[in-house]
Amino acid sequence: xxxxxxxxxxxxxxxxxxxxxxxxxxxxxxxxxxxxxxxxxxxxxxxxxxxxxxxxxxxxxxxxxxxxxxxxxxxxxxxxxxxxxxxxxxxxxxxxxxxxxxxxxxxxxxxxxxxxxxxxxxxxxxxxxxxxxxxxxxxxxxxxxxxxxxxxxxxxxxxxxxxxxxxxxxxxxxxxxxxxxxxxxxxxxxxxxxxxxxxxxxxxxxxxxxxxxxxxxxxxxxxxxxxxxxxxxxxxxxxxxxxxxxxxxxxxxxxxxxxxxxxxxxxxxxxxxxxxxxxxxxxxxxxxxxxxxxxxxxxxxxxxxxxxxxxx
Amino acid sequence: xxxxxxxxxxxxxxxxxxxxxxxxxxxxxxxxxxxxxxxxxxxxxxxxxxxxxxxxxxxxxxxxxxxxxxxxxxxxxxxxxxxxxxxxxxxxxxxxxxxxxxxxxxxxxxxxxxxxxxxxxxxxxxxxxxxxxxxxxxxxxxxxxxxxxxxxxxxxxxxxxxxxxxxxxxxxxxxxxxxxxxxxxxxxxxxxxxxxxxxxxxxxxxxxxxxxxxxxxxxxxxxxxxxxxxxxxxxxxxxxxxxxxxxxxxxxxxxxxxxxxxxxxxxxxxxx
Ligand SMILES: Cc1ncc(C[n+]2csc(CCOP(=O)(O)OP(=O)(O)O)c2C)c(N)n1
Ligand SMILES: [Mg+2]
Numbered sequence: 001x002x003x004x005x006x007x008x009x010x011x012x013x014x015x016x017x018x019x020x021x022x023x024x025x026x027x028x029x030x031x032x033x034x035x036x037x038x039x040x041x042x043x044x045x046x047x048x049x050x051x052x053x054x055x056x057x058x059x060x061x062x063x064x065x066x067x068x069x070x071x072x073x074x075x076x077x078x079x080x081x082x083x084x085x086x087x088x089x090x091x092x093x094x095x096x097x098x099x100x101x102x103x104x105x106x107x108x109x110x111x112x113x114x115x116x117x118x119x120x121x122x123x124x125x126x127x128x129x130x131x132x133x134x135x136x137x138x139x140x141x142x143x144x145x146x147x148x149x150x151x152x153x154x155x156x157x158x159x160x161x162x163x164x165x166x167x168x169x170x171x172x173x174x175x176x177x178x179x180x181x182x183x184x185x186x187x188x189x190x191x192x193x194x195x196x197x198x199x200x201x202x203x204x205x206x207x208x209x210x211x212x213x214x215x216x217x218x219x220x221x222x223x224x225x226x227x228x229x230x231x232x233x234x235x236x237x238x239x240x241x242x243x244x245x246x247x248x249x250x251x252x253x254x255x256x257x258x259x260x261x262x263x264x265x266x267x268x269x270x271x272x273x274x275x276x277x278x279x280x281x282x283x284x285x286x287x288x289x290x291x292x293x294x295x296x297x298x299x300x301x302x303x304x305x306x307x308x309x310x311x312x
Numbered sequence: 313x314x315x316x317x318x319x320x321x322x323x324x325x326x327x328x329x330x331x332x333x334x335x336x337x338x339x340x341x342x343x344x345x346x347x348x349x350x351x352x353x354x355x356x357x358x359x360x361x362x363x364x365x366x367x368x369x370x371x372x373x374x375x376x377x378x379x380x381x382x383x384x385x386x387x388x389x390x391x392x393x394x395x396x397x398x399x400x401x402x403x404x405x406x407x408x409x410x411x412x413x414x415x416x417x418x419x420x421x422x423x424x425x426x427x428x429x430x431x432x433x434x435x436x437x438x439x440x441x442x443x444x445x446x447x448x449x450x451x452x453x454x455x456x457x458x459x460x461x462x463x464x465x466x467x468x469x470x471x472x473x474x475x476x477x478x479x480x481x482x483x484x485x486x487x488x489x490x491x492x493x494x495x496x497x498x499x500x501x502x503x504x505x506x507x508x509x510x511x512x513x514x515x516x517x518x519x520x521x522x523x524x525x526x527x528x529x530x531x532x533x534x535x536x537x538x539x540x541x542x543x544x545x546x547x548x549x550x551x552x553x554x555x556x557x558x559x560x561x562x563x564x565x566x567x568x569x570x571x572x573x574x575x576x577x578x579x580x581x582x583x584x
Contacts, residue, residue, distance in 0.1 A: 028493070030459060030462075030491050030492045030493050030499050030500075031492060031493065032493050033492065033493050034492070038493070050498070050499050050500060051500070052459070052462035052491075052499055052500025053429055053430070053459050053460060053462040053463055053491065053492075053499075053500070054462050054463060054464060054500075056464055057464065079428065080428065083428070112336065112338050112412050113412040113413065113427070114404075114411040114412035114413050114415065114427065115411070115415070115427075116379065116412075116413045116415070116425065116426070116427025116428055117412070117413070117427060282406070282407075282411060283404050283405070283406065283408065283411045283412045284405075284406035284407075285406070288406050292406070
């Protein structure tokens, strides 16, 4: 069994590792214990700005810091970043100020807190903002590696992390992880499953089951939704001829939307999308939620068969 | 209900709060225990509601804006007969009426789906305006936390409610001095809270939020104010009634262990 970890811990580790850069500052909105910026706060209180429970203020304080040569990392729950969406749009993205926003506890996977806490639209909304890089890594190693690259980015970013633990994929493979480059975690020729976040593991399990039924399956961890790795997608469209996307996010506008928007202009092959079907969640355990929302491995493998059957 | 009965209702609710959070091994005991005396006083002595007709159009509204403190709300709704005591076992359980945060689509008697801080006062203002348009004498009561008033939207609502002279909008502020990560003093100092509300044009009263007769008189005082919105600022203790939770930021959002539950129940007068 692989090591289990929560991606939010990778974020916390990365902030601490970045602290050697005196320009790095951390902004909190009373959820540092949860997003894991608390480690940085403990080590560097002088470079940590508590904004109280005030997400809108936090985003624009970040913009001011970024304009003054600092590298601000702001975090709260994914859902509460949305409170400051317009600040992100007009105060951060429009002037292209490199504020790095992290939304933890994303998706229905966050569980028993219920629908008010389960952000299923964050990836979609941030993806619509020019200049903003959007990421949703699947394990703590890649979360840390991607976060460590942000000071060099020079433009704003949004990263979703998860509250609960999932299997770790990339121990010792940090060097393979680059912003904007999807990772082929398994290669096959009949269908390609493109997943992000907590559903990368479900995609791997689906692939195993498909292989046992004689279906040769590729699995891609598309940790960066924007800029999208279109080169890889075009390659997969050619080599597999059918694609399934999988995300713990609304079926509208997220990874599935991004991939479809691209393919429709280059190579519109059969495609199926796994995601939350335009409804809100409720209180239940992480796995119960994935089951209820039809995001589990069997739903992914069923979708793969459907996509393959649609090939001409 | 008289004062002694209200105090007994609050004690029973505290027991249920501890049991709910323990059963779920998740949730928010601290803010539920700090708010509970006020909730009991309001429901037990004042609120015009009909438990067997929770959607009665002309009911007073109660909006728990700090929706994470839902165990307190559910315990009161069970005491009042809106839901059953068995329903309390569905707290944070798949399909249960007692969702993690109070939700009007799931639980009878809940007037607002909360969970995102800073929303309830604006919603209450809408309810208060509707009551006036209807020519009804019903009131909208809202409860917010002290961390919650750091949200800018609270002050948008505060200014607007005074501008519109909403004498039927009543606010309780649960000042337990603690928010999620730590004490408010560390997270965001708020300086003179009564002066802030005063300067926004509200009628203000400061009370001990665990003294039942003070709470009941404060509610009477609130109801006597009809030309502007009124706020009762209640000094409370987060985790009140359970020794190891009192004034302890760790129990904002953490569940007691089996041993800790046993201690809590014995302190709350439950015989083993
Ligand atoms: C908009 C928003 N930001 C952050 C949170 C996360 N959160 C939940 S409870 C809490 C602390 C609330 O403190 P307070 O209002 O004092 O409540 P109480 O002490 O009564 O529990 C925070 C930050 C939230 N629910 N909503
Ligand atoms: Mg508080």
